[in-house]
Amino acid sequence: LKLNSQNLSKLKNVTVPTYQRKNVKQGIVHVGVGGFHRAHLAVYVDTLLEQFNVKDWSICGVDLLPFASPMRDALRKQDNLYTAIECATEGSSARVIGSITDYLFAPENCEAVIAKMAHPDTHIVSMTVTESGYYVNENTHELMYDHPDIAADLAGEMPGRTVFGYLYAAMVRRYEAGLRPFTVMSCDNMQKNGDISRKMLLEFAQRKNPEVATWIAENGAFPNSMVDRITPRTHDDDKVKLADQFGVEDAWPVVTETFSQWVLEDKFVDGRPPFEKAGVQVVPNTHKVEEYELIKLRLLNASHSAMGYAGYLGGFKYIHEVISDPIFRQYIFNMMQEEVKPLLPEIPGVSVDDYCNTLIGRFSNPTLKDELPRICLGGSGKIPQFIMPSIAEQIQAGGPLRRLTLCAAAWFRYLRGIDENGQAFKLDDPMAEELQAVAREGGLSLLQVKSLFGDDLRNDKRFVAELTKALESLESEGARATVAKYT
Numbered sequence: 126l127k128l129n130s131q132n133l134s135k136l137k138n139v140t141v142p143t144y145q146r147k148n149v150k151q152g153i154v155h156v157g158v159g160g161f162h163r164a165h166l167a168v169y170v171d172t173l174l175e176q177f178n179v180k181d182w183s184i185c186g187v188d189l190l191p192f193a194s195p196m197r198d199a200l201r202k203q204d205n206l207y208t209a210i211e212c213a214t215e216g217s218s219a220r221v222i223g224s225i226t227d228y229l230f231a232p233e234n235c236e237a238v239i240a241k242m243a244h245p246d247t248h249i250v251s252m253t254v255t256e257s258g259y260y261v262n263e264n265t266h267e268l269m270y271d272h273p274d275i276a277a278d279l280a281g282e283m284p285g286r287t288v289f290g291y292l293y294a295a296m297v298r299r300y301e302a303g304l305r306p307f308t309v310m311s312c313d314n315m316q317k318n319g320d321i322s323r324k325m326l327l328e329f330a331q332r333k334n335p336e337v338a339t340w341i342a343e344n345g346a347f348p349n350s351m352v353d354r355i356t357p358r359t360h361d362d363d364k365v366k367l368a369d370q371f372g373v374e375d376a377w378p379v380v381t382e383t384f385s386q387w388v389l390e391d392k393f394v395d396g397r398p399p400f401e402k403a404g405v406q407v408v409p410n411t412h413k414v415e416e417y418e419l420i421k422l423r424l425l426n427a428s429h430s431a432m433g434y435a436g437y438l439g440g441f442k443y444i445h446e447v448i449s450d451p452i453f454r455q456y457i458f459n460m461m462q463e464e465v466k467p468l469l470p471e472i473p474g475v476s477v478d479d480y481c482n483t484l485i486g487r488f489s490n491p492t493l494k495d496e497l498p499r500i501c502l503g504g505s506g507k508i509p510q511f512i513m514p515s516i517a518e519q520i521q522a523g524g525p526l527r528r529l530t531l532c533a534a535a536w537f538r539y540l541r542g543i544d545e546n547g548q549a550f551k552l553d554d555p556m557a558e559e560l561q562a563v564a565r566e567g568g569l570s571l572l573q574v575k576s577l578f579g580d581d582l583r584n585d586k587r588f589v590a591e592l593t594k595a596l597e598s599l600e601s602e603g604a605r606a607t608v609a610k611y612t
């Protein structure tokens with residue numbers, strides 16, 4: 126059966142929403158209706174609507190970039206419904222999610238997006254726009270003012286190209302209308318995602334109108350959060366399986382694991398849903414989020430990067446294949462235990478050893494076909510977040526850093542865009558062109574990219590020596606043999 130409102134009650138074998146979707150107000154506008162949003166925030170909200178009779182908090186999805194038009198088309202023809210397929214080693218289950226009750230596509234109607242964000246019923250604008258959607262210069266930690274997208278939005282070109290152009294335009298309307306700002310809730314994988322959103326939006330606003338910037342700074346809220354649920358890209362065979370196993374014809378289901386975690390700072394300026402009822406760990410301050418965040422980014426995401434680049438070069442296709450290779454498994458386990466764990470905070474009730482073991486189990490799930498190109502994309506936003514901070518801290522501490530450094534070296538090698546068999550592949554990274562050109566110069570040239578690496582790394586002799594050694598080994602012996610030396 127085709128997935129749409131009319132067919133909902135006829136679907137068997139899947140959980141469906143039974144709340145009256147039309148009667149729920151859209152208190153949240155979410156920018157970036159990708160896989161992760163549809164497996165995470167939208168699922169938590171669906172739980173609230175279904176089980177806790179929440180009335181004001183459904184989601185209006187928004188996409189900003191023209192390339193997102195397939196999502197618009199998929200959602201539109203099925204009344205913004207979609208299926209979340211939860212994959213476990215023991216078997217899968219399927220649940221239709223109804224919490225996205227409207228969807229706006231900015232390239233065809235940017236005014237509607239700004240008006241929706243500015244509407245008094247909107248209390249939260251959340252976002253998953255990927256790390257590169259924040260336009261942070263990693264060297265200065267400022268907004269990339271010279272980036273053509275930011276420059277266009279600062280010049281007021283429409284439709285806007287960045288989330289900050291839209292957030293700012295909507296904030297101005299609320300300011301002029303005497304409303305409160307909405308809470309800006311980043312759900313992207315970045316340390317201090319709320320603080321970064323705040324800083325970038327304020328820098329943007331400062332250039333446009335300092336008065337509005339001050340108003341946002343004094344009245345706005347930007348909660349930090351740690352988000353976790355592995356969500357691979359959806360493939361055609363996922364759709365076929367959904368139709369065969371569960372009888373649902375869905376243009377774009379989302380595939381995810383059973384595990385889900387969200388640690389959210391309780392900092393909202395215009396109300397929030399009772400997220401804790403749906404299992405969200407709502408915590409009182411940034412410090413608490415940071416502790417969980419460090420553990421997650423430096424273990425899960427760093428391991429993903431360490432498996433991704435070296436694994437891709439070594440000829441693997443999926444994460445579960447990489448972690449099933451005893452050499453990679455040992456390398457990842459030892460990197461976590463020996464190089465990352467000593468840097469992590471202790472949280473009462475949280476065992477980092479258990480966390481590492483659970484991670485290995487999650488990575489090993491063969492039903493979650495998580496492809497390495499997804500893990501490898503956008504490295505310019507990931508490596509400076511997930512790997513380099515641990516290296517920088519180990520430099521300071523005089524501690525071990527060779528396995529982490531191998532991950533950076535594998536990324537450098539990967540950025541050449543040529544695999545170990547001499548086959549060219551396409552890099553998926555907003556800085557692809559620049560980084561590929563520099564990577565092909567060879568050696569340590571990439572370290573000179575100032576927007577990615579700080580002087581603390583560039584000038585450290587021990588790190589530079591380790592990096593050189595790892596690069597040489599990748600070159601002469603290949604990825605798998607090199608990883609074997611680093612277990």
Ligand code: NAD
Nearest residue numbers: 157158159160161193253254255256258313314354355356
């Ligand atoms: P996706 O490719 O499915 O979706 C990306 C979304 O971001 C799309 O809606 C796209 O239109 C939008 N987008 C991309 N670049 C943008 C930009 N510059 N400005 C505005 N919008 C932009 O990817 P996903 O799996 O949904 O991941 C999105 C983000 O979610 C990740 O970058 C990460 O920060 C976070 N996340 C993902 C996972 C996961 O396992 N997939 C887990 C935790 C966190």
